[in-house]
Amino acid sequence: MEDYDYIIVGAGSSGSVLAARLSEDGRARVLLLEAGPSDLHPWIQMPIGYGKVFYDKRFNWKYTTEPDPNRDGVQTYWPRGKVLGGSSSINAMVWARGHPSDYEEWGAVAPGWGWDEVAPLFRRIEDWEGGDDGVRGSGGPVHVHDVRDEVHPLTHRYVEAMAQAGFPQSPDYNGPDMEGAAFYQITTRGGMRASAARSYLRPALRRANLRVETGAHVTRVLFEGRRAVGVEYRRGGMRSARGREVILSGGAINSPQLLQLSGIGPGALLQRHGIAVVQENAQVGRNLADHLGADALYRVNVPTLNQQLGPVLGKVRAGLQYLLTRKGLLSLSLNQGGGFIRIMEGASRPDIQLYFSPVSYTRAPVGTRPLMNPDPFPGMLIGFNPCKPTSKGYLQIRSADPFAAPELHSNYLDTNYDRAVMLAGMRLMREIAATPAFSEVIEDEVYPGAEVKDDAQMAEFIRQKAWTVFHQCGTCRMGTDPAESVVDARLRVHGVQGLRVVDASVFPTIPTGNTNAPAIMVGERAADLIRAEAR
Missing domain, CATH: 3.50.50.60 (FAD/NAD(P)-binding domain)
Known part of the structure; x- marks a missing residue:
């Protein structure tokens, strides 16, 4: 020993x-x-490769929750990193510090963890492309990349649609003001994952x-x-x-x-x-605690990443571009746009996080690889999750066997607030889709679909189709x-x-x-x- x-x-x-x-x-x-194992595998080092390791048991614990009574018995797949770098080696790489009020909550129960104490640590960590401005950090271990000049044209249209819906753009959601629509910042360096x-x-x-x-x-x-x-x-x-x-x-x-x-x-x-x-x-x-998300899928009349990631020839072209230049869609995340906004009455800080993907895929049963097999038609996703859900779950061992997965009780949608904000979020997705910027390219809503009209139908859709944002x-x-x-x-x-x-x-x-x-x-x-x- x-x-x-x-x-x-x-x-x-x-x-x-x-x-x-x-x-x-x-x-x-x-x-x-x-x-x-080691993280030296091409699907881990290539940013968009997380679509391949999403269900790969070599690098992923592949947990599944117990049936959730709040969701009509639905079980949720919880991927967690089982590799050097942990979940930072298999995640979507979005870099978000959080809101200063989060850490005031922490400091209230654990002195020394307030915003004034942790803000210098975030600066120490970061190697932000925008440079050290007194709020962001430069020269730290984790390189943070701004994708705004590389994203799909639909992502710029998303930011335009958000402005039309009354939500201005945030130039840096990790800067002085978190609130607004945004292009996501991701942890990559030289076109490779910075886990x-x-x-x-x-x-x-x-x-x-x-x-x-x-x-x-x-x-x-x-x-x-x-x-x-x-x-x-x-x-x-x-x-x-x-x-x-x-x-x-x-x-x-x-x-x-x-x-x-x-x-x-x-x-x-x-x-x-x-x-x-x-x-x-x-x-x-x-x-x-976990962030529960939901999204709306739209068929559009302009090309999306579906036409690049779907066909074999498209994958070959993207692969060659990445190998030769370390650039292109394989060097990015599928979540290219998003942001943090307020939608509930009386909210004093962002209560919804948004996601926009110029790609669409049907969320398939555990055991498939949907992220690298998009829909055959041009499609896009507008999604969200409540920032501060109030439902709490729990986990416990199911035996003394250290190799047996524990029981995971998600307990999503257990509070009135969580159910209300999820409904409000889905209504917002449709409002964003109805803006002039999007209505001229959207052909139809694939899901929830036209048949989902009232709150009861939408609540059922949420119970059946909501998904984890992997933030346990x-x-x-x-x-x-x-x-x-x-x-x-x-x-x-x-x-x-x-x-x-x-x-x-x-x-x-x-x-x-x-x-x-x-x-x-x-x-x-x-x-x-x-x-x-x-x-």
Whole structure:
């Protein structure tokens, strides 16, 4: 059994940051364990390749929720990264810091996490193409690319339509004012994905004091009394490692699962599965938040990406352009436009995030690859999700088997607010489609379709056809009150020593926007806290 200063479980958005930062001084011995393989695969490095790994079990945990009673028993597919870089290696690459008020919510329950404390961290992280203006950062590890000059013409038409609907354009939604329609900013560098692994981990791999093991599935945290002293993991056979500190960075699903498998969680649940209770905490796996989205699909009378990504010849042309220039549609995300706006009466901050894709595809059952097989007709998607849903789900282990997926209870649409804002969002999609900019190119609404007219019909459509935006978080949330949280403001697990959680599971509330940037920020903040304590 080898000894380390820090054992990090999970090489995702936060874990890659931690491994890089904690090994910077050349002295601390760091072991990073990742259940998945290397990220050096063309479908991961090519930005639009996420359409190919969306269902690929080599790089993806491929989780599915339990039937949701709020959605007529619908089960939702939850892809999660199982690879160096974690979900930052398989996501749509949209870079969104969130709204300053998100972090005021965090700071209210976890001192030190307010906007004034985290804003400098976002600047440290960023290598923003627009340069350092006092708000955005330049020269950081994560390159952030503005796509506005490369997007499909329909995306410019989308911004025009939004203006006609009364929503002006935001020149930089990560800048001083988040609100407005926008072209999305994505994490790419030189036409390749700038994941957390590529941005942080790869430059650190040559360090002698950092050891990275892939294909290493951690099965439990080892304790001596109430102190975490190491981990047990399978890599070929069963192995173990000792560490002065163990840090879980497995994400919003795997971190609470591992805590429960290791004896930290709801006492009755652990005892039912024959797991000795190290520290009872009913909050482990609770407070599960996610963004639920919905969209409208339109057939149009102008060419879309369907005509480029669909035919074999079109794919060959796009592939050659990418190989020769690292540019073109394969260097982008399918979500080219979007933004953050207010639609509910009395809203003081953005309550809807928008998505526009100049491509369309029928959302197919688990096991297919819809993102790289678009519809045969010219089509586009206008979608959205509520920024601050109030419904909460939960997860729990289904047995003591560390290789069995946990039960995932999404509990979407559980509150009146969530149901109301989803209805308002779908009505807005139709309002945007009815603007002059779009009405002259739209031929018909494929779905929801003309037969969906009143609120009851639209509510049924939402229950049946809404989808996750892949932003699960909050299952080990931080806070000062152990009765309401799992970790404290320094990300230490309540009631034990030598154990922290550092990933999206610690978010006290769900951010306004995509979760990758906040997860990377949590890794940076945790590294500062840990190094300060070590000094």
